[in-house]
Amino acid sequence: MLEVHKDNFEAEVLQAEGLVLVDFWGPKCESCLAVMPDVEALAEKYGDRLKFCKLNTQGNRRLAISQKVLGLPVIAFYRNGEKIDELAKDDVTKENIEAKILELLA
Amino acid sequence: MSDKVYDILIVGGGPGGLAAAIYGARARLNTLLIEKGKTGGQAATTEDMENYPGFARGTTGPGLMKAFTEHAESFGAEIVRDEVVKIDMEEKVVHTKSGATYKSKTIILAPGAVPRTLNIPGEFALRGKGVSYCATCDADFFEELDVVVLGNGDAAIEEAGYLTKFANSVTIIVIHDEGILDAAPMLQERAFKNPKIKWVWNSTLAEIKGDGLVESVVIKNVKTNELTEMETNGVFIYVGTVPQTEFVKDTGLELDERGYIVTNEKMETNIDGVFAVGDARVKYLRQVVTAAADGAIAAVAAEKYIVEEEGFRQSVLEEDRPVAVVFWSPMVQKAIEMMPTIETTIDSYGEKVKLWKMDTYRNQRVANRYNVTKNPTIVLFNKGEVVATLEEDAITEDSIRQALADLVS
Numbered sequence A: 001m002l003e004v005h006k007d008n009f010e011a012e013v014l015q016a017e018g019l020v021l022v023d024f025w026g027p028k029c030e031s032c033l034a035v036m037p038d039v040e041a042l043a044e045k046y047g048d049r050l051k052f053c054k055l056n057t058q059g060n061r062r063l064a065i066s067q068k069v070l071g072l073p074v075i076a077f078y079r080n081g082e083k084i085d086e087l088a089k090d091d092v093t094k095e096n097i098e099a100k101i102l103e104l105l106a
Numbered sequence B: 001m002s003d004k005v006y007d008i009l010i011v012g013g014g015p016g017g018l019a020a021a022i023y024g025a026r027a028r029l030n031t032l033l034i035e036k037g038k039t040g041g042q043a044a045t046t047e048d049m050e051n052y053p054g055f056a057r058g059t060t061g062p063g064l065m066k067a068f069t070e071h072a073e074s075f076g077a078e079i080v081r082d083e084v085v086k087i088d089m090e091e092k093v094v095h096t097k098s099g100a101t102y103k104s105k106t107i108i109l110a111p112g113a114v115p116r117t118l119n120i121p122g123e124f125a126l127r128g129k130g131v132s133y134c135a136t137c138d139a140d141f142f143e144e145l146d147v148v149v150l151g152n153g154d155a156a157i158e159e160a161g162y163l164t165k166f167a168n169s170v171t172i173i174v175i176h177d178e179g180i181l182d183a184a185p186m187l188q189e190r191a192f193k194n195p196k197i198k199w200v201w202n203s204t205l206a207e208i209k210g211d212g213l214v215e216s217v218v219i220k221n222v223k224t225n226e227l228t229e230m231e232t233n234g235v236f237i238y239v240g241t242v243p244q245t246e247f248v249k250d251t252g253l254e255l256d257e258r259g260y261i262v263t264n265e266k267m268e269t270n271i272d273g274v275f276a277v278g279d280a281r282v283k284y285l286r287q288v289v290t291a292a293a294d295g296a297i298a299a300v301a302a303e304k305y306i307v308e309e310e311g312f313r314q315s316v317l318e319e320d321r322p323v324a325v326v327f328w329s330p331m332v333q334k335a336i337e338m339m340p341t342i343e344t345t346i347d348s349y350g351e352k353v354k355l356w357k358m359d360t361y362r363n364q365r366v367a368n369r370y371n372v373t374k375n376p377t378i379v380l381f382n383k384g385e386v387v388a389t390l391e392e393d394a395i396t397e398d399s400i401r402q403a404l405a406d407l408v409s
């Protein structure tokens, strides 16, 4: 998974073509840490069909807020630089993320 | 399903489940803990953990829970990440979301609780966009911003204090009259002195508004029903918790009307070999220290259960000879008086009949299973089946011989 931050977010996500998943996480968010291995497994599985990025909100707070993220965990989906969908809080589970990926790829 | 049968299977890895795992694994029992998220439970969602004995200020919830987890693993407890979705209580087979099944001799339920939601307009849609139930997770987003906290119990007041380290201002919305909080006095004192905390009394929230991010809340005065809108960037909701016991409904497990699991002092539920600990059970005080204490008790009770059940199974149910099980208690005079007659009568059959004494004071469970109410009672087993029951005065040398007549040639 690609680490995105304030210096490359524009190029890697907002200017990117196709589907991009961004995992907004933080070191103090236990449920983010719990789900991280699942997202990494999904990146292995679907990495050739969409781009997987993770964004540590610590140190990138303004960027997160500019993306209307003000709480964790959030898994956001962008298509051609446009945010099209997201999962937040309790909805962030392996099953839900995979279902959403399949829905957006279809 | 693998053939492995665990001694103790624990559902939930909060402090209750982890303490049970520590005690179980340390007693050299095969201990499996299944946790759907990260271990630590609710205790890992609070930074200020000041009342766990021996760990003074400066200890954090996630730090303490990491220590609990490592402690359990160091004794050999196995921890699996998965969600338990169904339990066959009689067979003690646990089914998980990933499709795995596990069999165990005993089950300790430690599913804890989750924050209660308000179900007001805006709350669901604005989660992750300013609406939060976890200050530890989200507080640092709110540097220089304004937040409101709804609630006035320990969690609300403590987390509000934590939020003041980040936010510009924290407004606590309290349903009670001015000056009245449910939180512990020490937490109240600290909050009233905190210059960053503001108060709104006699009120609750009616709506959370915002387009993409939280922009304001609508506060309702419960005395006047008056609605006022207040600008804010975040809303932290601490209005109690609900037990996570949905997955054990309709399994025969006894729950109270709010969904909490009913147990006795030994953490035993109404189902043999199934125990419950921590916030998910009916109890007076829901804290880390009491969850951990519950876990210790349940693991020891589970260990004793295994020893007793296996002893009974091997010595009585799987025995080839007829077995006369005498349920008695040395505390009951009549039982002491009758014991010599019972013993000499059974002994006269030599190796053909086995005598097995059960102290009902120490093991009520097996007695209950065979509907034993009188002291003493003889239950005669042959090949695992009950063939006769004799109670109190009905127990004589003749009646014992009569009951055994058909079984012993």
Ligand SMILES: Cc1cc2nc3c(=O)[nH]c(=O)nc-3n(C[C@H](O)[C@H](O)[C@H](O)COP(=O)(O)OP(=O)(O)OC[C@H]3O[C@@H](n4cnc5c(N)ncnc54)[C@H](O)[C@@H]3O)c2cc1C
Binding pocket: B011, B012, B013, B014, B015, B016, B017, B034, B035, B036, B037, B038, B039, B040, B041, B042, B043, B044, B045, B046, B048, B049, B050, B051, B052, B082, B083, B084, B085, B110, B111, B112, B113, B114, B155, B158, B159, B244, B247, B277, B278, B279, B280, B286, B287, B288, B289, B291
């Ligand atoms: C904000 C806040 C602050 C607090 N502050 C303090 C404090 O300062 N001091 C204190 O002593 N206590 C505090 N508490 C209370 C304390 O956290 C709880 O009493 C304690 O965590 C309860 O432990 P538990 O093991 O019963 O359950 P929980 O901590 O709720 O853990 C239960 C675990 O079970 C898992 N689980 C549930 N269902 C399943 C399933 N079907 N399959 C797999 N896993 C499952 C959950 O994911 C969870 O990890 C606080 C609580 C909150 C919310």
